[in-house]
Amino acid sequence: MxxxxxxxxxxxxxxxxDKGRKLSLKDRFSAAERRRVPDxxxxxxxxxxxxxxxxxxxxxxxxxxxxxxxxxxxxxxxxxxxxxxxxxxxVAPLIEITGGFVDDLSVRDNVYLAAGLHGVSKAQVDDEFDDIIAFAEVKDFVDTPYKHLSSGMRVRVAFAVVSRLDExxxxxxxxxxxxxxxxxxxxxxxxxxxxxxxxxxxxxxxxxxxxxxxxxxxxxxxxxxxxxxxxxxxxxxxxxxxxx
Incomplete structure (x- = not known):
């Protein structure tokens, strides 16, 4: 197999x-295996x-x-x-998919950046760019900063990019x-x-x-x-x- x-x-x-909890003095000076970590x-x-x-x-x-x-x-x-x-x-990670996109960059730049981080060449993105934008339904927002998109539009762009990865x-x-x-x-x-x-x-x-x-x-x-x-x-x- x-x-x-x-x-x-x-x-x-x-x-x-509770990430804010402090260890007591007793905890700090106890052997590591005996320290209490109720949090x-x-x-x-x-x-x-x-x-x-x-x-x-x-x-x-x-x-x-x-x-x-x-x-x-x-x-x-x-x-x-x-x-x-x-x-x-x-792996093609459709998980927290808006992570890794840069707010101040345009939609266009983010498509190239996100695809490039996953090993996709610029020439490959050039070939598929129009399809990605059409899938995401953001043709009128290609040069808009990513941070100005609605949350739904951001997800559409991210899904359109990640779902085209050949993984x-x-x-x-x-x-x-x-x-x-x-x-x-x-x-x-x-x-x-x-x-x-x-x-x-x-x-x-x-x-x-x-x-x-x-x-x-x-x-x-x-x-x-x-x-x-x-x-x-x-x-x-x-x-x-x-x-x-």
Missing amino acids: ALPVISVDDIGIRFAR QFWAFRNVTFDVQAGESIGVVGRNGQGKSTLLKIVAEVLIPDEGSVEVRKG PILLVDEVLAVGDRTFRRKCYARIEEMLAEGRTLFFVSHSDGDLQRFCTRGLYLDSGKLQYDGPIDEAFERYSSDYA
Whole structure:
């Protein structure tokens, strides 16, 4: 069997509940292993799974259970406190997609900058520029500073750029929740095109319908653990039975 495109091995990550909390003198002078850190909690621990090329995986669970955190670890935006992640193919990150765009630059300059940061040549952007702008529906705002666009327009521009990256792995986090119905339909169609090309999808959404539309495998996160890994419909059944 071919190597997985994503290997997640026994990862865990923790966060501080109160970043402003000060350690007491007793805490400071105690041995490191005895220091009390009641302001820290584990989002999840001992999470292990592999992803094969061409799989479409949705992360299922309640708010606050670490779904987006898991995606950010796979995207290598966050580093786990325990375990390891190996991503063996290039990634198109439809995750916090307006990040990396520069407010004071024009839409035109941001398209070239964002694409260039992902290794796309200027000549390639030249060839696809009109299609990107048409998809984003910002033809009249090409030379407008990015900061003057509405939040919806910013997302449209960012999605139009990132979704055209020729990378084999798609990481998608809630991007379909923004914009109007017409734009969401365009997003659906574009993602379906990429899946038809054999791309691998790792998807987080609050919409059960979106997860079931695009994904065949589900990871169910709850109470700091990976509770289930299997067919997406079964993942939803486990989730529903726990919180019926």
